[in-house]
Amino acid sequence: MGGSQMEGQNASAGFKSGYVAIVGAPNVGKSTLLNRILREKISITTPKPQTTRNRILGILNEPDCQMIFVDTPGIHSARDSFNRILVETALSTLREVDAVCFLMDASGGDRDINDFIVENLRRLESPIILAINKIDTLQEKSRLLPFMEHCRGLLPFHAIIPICALSGDGVDVLVEEVRGLLPAGPRYFPEDYITDMPERFLAGEIIREKIFHLVHQEVPYAVAVVVEEFTEEPQRNLIRIQAAINVERDSQKAIIIGKQGQMLKEIGKQARKDMEVLLGCRIYLGLFVRVQKDWRKDRRTLTEFGYSPR
Template sequence: MDSFDFSEAWSIPQAPTGYKSGFIGIVGRPNVGKSTLMNQLVGQKIAITSPVAQTTRNRLQGILTTPEAQLIFVDTPGIHKPHHQLGEVLVRNARIAIDSVDVILFVVDGSQPAGGGDRFIIDLLSRTENPVILGINKIDQQADDSQQLDRTYEELVAPYQWQIVKFSALAKEGLDQLLQLLVTHLEPGPYYYPPDLVTDQPERFIMGELIREQILLLTREEVPHSVAVTIDRVEEDTTITRVLATIHVERDSQKGILIGKGGTMLKAIGSAAREQMQKLIAGKVYLELFVKVQPKWRQSRFRLSELGYRVEE
């Protein structure tokens, strides 16, 4: 359960003649809907979503296998100006992802006009040799001035002649056209992963992310990003999977918020996360949570590495 061993667990079939495959980097500002989009495309929840910006931390790969192509989506952290060591690691990893994929899907929030953050990313992407597609997301949230909003993005990318596609990840509008456009940019290639796999991440990682998602949803701005989750133990038997996890925070006050009066908040987080885990593994889960204070863990390279945040090579 800790990691995938493809050679032992699965055999990867040979792709038919003319089959396409490749890696697609999903980049954009924080909170433009990148994780929601990847979840919709692969048809399963593997990336957490939250109204709080900067929820994606690790490069998460989602896999979609169709009769004509295998698309491996790399969901990157939102590119922004870093304010601490964790932010620097996340942005550096996103920049590395830009140069290590076959196609880049630059996702923007179509319900808002283009801003300085978008210009910063466009400047970054203008230096890559990889094909870039501008994806205008959240078209379901556009008002009557949709053409005016779109134009703010179209004018910025016009010098680079990037193709543009509009969609709504949440409402599942325009996703077929998006996929068709992505496939046209892929080269003939093999199956990189078994056709029935939807992510390269181990279940433990996704379990930890499901817990972190509920913390973000239930505590909102009170405990924003000073939280990391480690899965300490997973025990499986025929009827139930027992999961023991630790929530790491930076201050005692945050620990108090997470536990709540009489343990009510921790119970609510655990209950909601357990429901999501049961969908993930299609079985019963017993989840036990602990909260531990790790002062200034986001500022420490050692602590970041210990908690799973490493700079990509």
């Protein structure tokens, strides 16, 4: 990644392009913002922190520019090696982009985490836009201006923009600011691409999202979904998907399956519905649960499941 290092095609006079990292603490609404900008759901969102685990590109194609937004895992004080990989995925993205969109919760969020992120941003040369998200949740609107004033003192931000990623308020303004920061450059991806992630990855993420929504407490954090079969049958307008839901323990397997298989059935039902919308065809979805003991502690399994900083 990185504008100057990549050789794209069709560089024409006046065309602009660039990579823009979306970073921030967990749960501030980074993935919601990415989906809102693209008007397409490519990154999963849940009410729980540490949902996103990979770097996910969202490509906004316009006649005169290509903006490549990079959704990242939430930055936090990681306590274990798995979470350190997630944080490193986000921090390493910062060094490879043309601009940064730093998201903060309008309520201020976790001060230590934001201080840590600011320290990492301070070393960058690329311009940084601060987006203050979830302004709809502010009880007293009068607190927004003093908060923006406080943020102004943190870093020399290119702009500070209050937004509501959920409703889209302010998001157009944010995109316009980003557009103004793009350097001259080529179209890195074909015009009909909206993400670099393969469909089988997106299918796995949809399953993971349903588990986050349906299964409570810590279990979703112990889940890694691997799509083991993804077969297109265009003449039948069908995609056949087989996915393994990996968990760390037998007790988690029992929770995912549920009484008489009800939970697994519901996960499958909801995931299939979303997949049909995203992929625009009928889906045959087969799910099974597998115990992969302590996979989060095992480097090899982490890489196998697609979790590594690079």
